[in-house]
Amino acid sequence: MGFREIRTLIDLKKVIAVGEGIHTEFKRKISDPLSVISEMIALANTKGGHVMIGVDDDRSLVGIKYPEEDIYQIDTLVKAHCKPALDFTTTSIKISEKKSVLILTIEKSNKRPHFLLQGEKKTTFVRSDDMTVKASREMKEILRREKSRKDIRFSWGEFETLLMQYLEDHPYITLNEFQKISGLGRFSVSRKLILLVLANVLKVTPTERGDIYSRVP
Template sequence: MKLQESVTFNPQQVQQLKKLVAQGEGLTLEFKRKAAFPEKIVREMIALANTKGGILLVGIGDDLTIPGLKHPEDESHVIKQALKKCKPALVYKEEYIPVGNARTVIQYEIPESNRKPHYIFHSEDNKECFVRVEDKSIKASREVREIAKRAQHKKDIRFNYGEYEHLLMQYLDANNTITLKKFIEISGLKKFYASKKLVLLVLADVLRVAPNERGDIYSRI
């Protein structure tokens, strides 16, 4: 990955950075003070790539101050090492933004990926996937991972509107939202089949899903 480094202080660039920071964290914007825990930064980058893409800034305080980094090259190095645990490999652009007083902010631009979902591998049999929800990165469920993977290649999604789909729509008419656990409870379906039906209905643009670590929330579109 080619490093695009700003070698001189650029007041206009710093002004743009300040405007960006003033927005606060959100769906497509994340701040980190430093790379003390590089795997956490990779988790955020994965979440952005798996969702709508965005920008991650290293050298920004929780209070929206811009202290910058004294040794950005060192921070960049540990992040690059941690990124080796990400599969498929992430596409990103790294840029150094000098902010004065021999301090620098590192900006990572991460586009929405066309190779979703991305994982961080802790070992061959231990991997995690994350998505972005508002200003947080959360672990993605099996259903959200499957939706992310298949949504990139979907054409005409067909499904049978049968007994269980009718039951689901009746429930949503009365309650607005449902979880996989609740759908299993009201339908009597095994988890595999209930999950498959919800995923298919999201891909068919009948339902939308809001990822949630305590149970994804499904609603009608």
């Protein structure tokens, strides 16, 4: 586990004091249940962590009255809308006589990428700093293949050299920028970036505006 375990109110307050991040998401209440499932999927696809129900964005402990009902709702929705099946554990920590904080703990999954199913729509998410973002086609492929990294083969040629020269003068590059400077088709550019990430030459950072690629230090 690459994140803090929460068993007591003291543990909870320590994690909340740090704020939201790559491992932590706060929810005042479950107003949009599928949004909570999206957060859980993002954590499972990235580095694992906690979704805390009953904690406001300003880090205040507001609590919920009926954590058992929320657990049932989340469990039902995960089974219906998350593929492959997503494992998680729940912890309820009392903050007052009538209210508790519900903690959903999700480990980094060996079955990633997990998807949110809504009718015919199939979407997956990843965590980037304190945000959950929709995963790109490239990110989905990286998630799928990074578990084994056995079939990573590529040849270093003029376009890889061009890319690294660009990154000597710029902090990062996007798929569209690489396509523009190389003149290659989108599929070829996508494949090269995926392979370079899997080979640990590049680091990919998902953002709301799209993935950015930078050199691994």
